[in-house]
Amino acid sequence: MAEADGGCGVSLLPEEVKKDFPLLQRTVRGGRPLIYLDSGATSQKPLQVLDAERAFYERHNAAVHRGAHLLAEEATDAFEGARAKIAAFVGAVPGEIVFTKNATESVNLVAYAMSNAATAGPEAARFAVGPGDEIVVTEMEHHANLVPWQELCRRTGATLRWFGLTDDGRLDLDDLDSLVNERTRLVALTHQSNVLGTVPPVELIAARARAVGALVLLDAAQSVPHQPVDVTALGADFLVFSGHKMLGPTGIGVLWGRRELLEAMPPFITGGSMIEVVRMEGSTFLPPPQRFEAGSPSTAQAVGLGAACDYLSALGMDRVHAHEESLTGYALERLTEIPGVRIIGPGTVEARGGAVSFTVADIHPHDVGQVLDELGVEVRVGHHCAWPICRRFGIPATTRASFYVHNTLADVDALAEGVRQAQKFFGTA
């Protein structure tokens, strides 16, 4: 690890960081060292996270928020302690952090709360949408922040509209004022594109949304793991992210929402743990966040995510961001010098994260990925759950490298060398 002062005076030391990740020590495909460039899909886990989960099961495991025994107290403390750590990590208060399964479920929670609002009483009426109302998304959304809104519109008769993209993979904001208007009820957009790497000007869009009385939901699945995020500074009403993309376990995600909104929202999933009083004739519900956490929660996973926040905080999110920016800049440089390579997304590191998508002339991304895999370089190929981006750029798919705390400049060199090998193998260069 780097110096654990959380500051940004010392740059991050990826070779030291890498020692914390047992999986990154293994070899692949005939003894080659593993070069993992797919953290955008899911991140690997440091020992500190694995140890925290294991310690929870070995020492404190019990059902949380019920039972009067010692273990139940300890398990509840660990679970709520994790909530507090995660809240602090994004500048929120614990009561505004709702645990879900993943970012996808977090988006669905809001979309279904809006559906359910029509029949949930006067307090929830402000969330109801119907014919004449509009939901605004962007053409660069992950399916997780697109399909739930398409479905909400289909169920309610509301209209879905979207921001288009410029040729260099930025949001086209020319029609911001007409697209986000007095009919707009919610703007849902990514805080960092998982394909293009683009970081849209969220504050600008949120200001326009606020001016017309629309809510703003940010898909932060690719931003919270990679840059310092303060929910109070963005102008958003909701923000979602997943644990597994930020060194934490799978099966744990987060919805942050402004307290007064969460308090007025009807539940999405109902059952045990979220009720206040239950009678055969009907039930009342707990305040948030418990109202939105029906059933036994992913307890050890929440504890693991708390440990991941500790780990990232010790590295310092400013340093994490600076490290990835240098890798991204180097990757853009190394890839664009290869004839036939086309970057899909911004060509500079300005307002851009560490997901670098590209095409290689006359070689399908699956075939590029196969050659890279043979060399131990693990990237993602396909449409990356954001199919409309491929349609926008007229390509079937892309190859994507994504970087994290353990990646080095040598990893980028291996990527560029692998692309050249693919060209050699398929006889296109």
Added chain:
Amino acid sequence: MQLEAMYQEVILDHYRNPLHKGLREPFEGEAHHVNPTCGDEITLRVHLDGADQDATVADVSYDSMGCSISQASASVMADLVIGKSVKEAMAVGDAFLALMQTRGREADLDEDVLEDAVAFAGVSKYPARIKCALLAWMAWKDATARALGEAT
């Protein structure tokens, strides 16, 4: 590199110069299949001469987009089934499916049945690519079923 085991010269040849490609008339059945994990697509038409299982596969035409494995597989498949009876062609399809399910284990390859398709044996070692190799075959089965009126 192990790559040569997957990308046999036969596969690369079919990829670079695909046989029977392009959509043609007449046809009795058409199917559009996609691989939702990677976005590969194929639209495939079947023209039969005759009825039921004894009908002859008179033509298979297709328009497709995808990786070398999926494109080569469509070419090899079309070339294999054209001229055979539906029954014979289905048997070849079953043999190819069985080959893909070997996961790279040694298998008794019947080169008389599979012909150029034996080149895909190496693909069966890579679970992520088996779907690529099967895309055209599945579209062909579907289009044939439609041509025979077994599906709507």
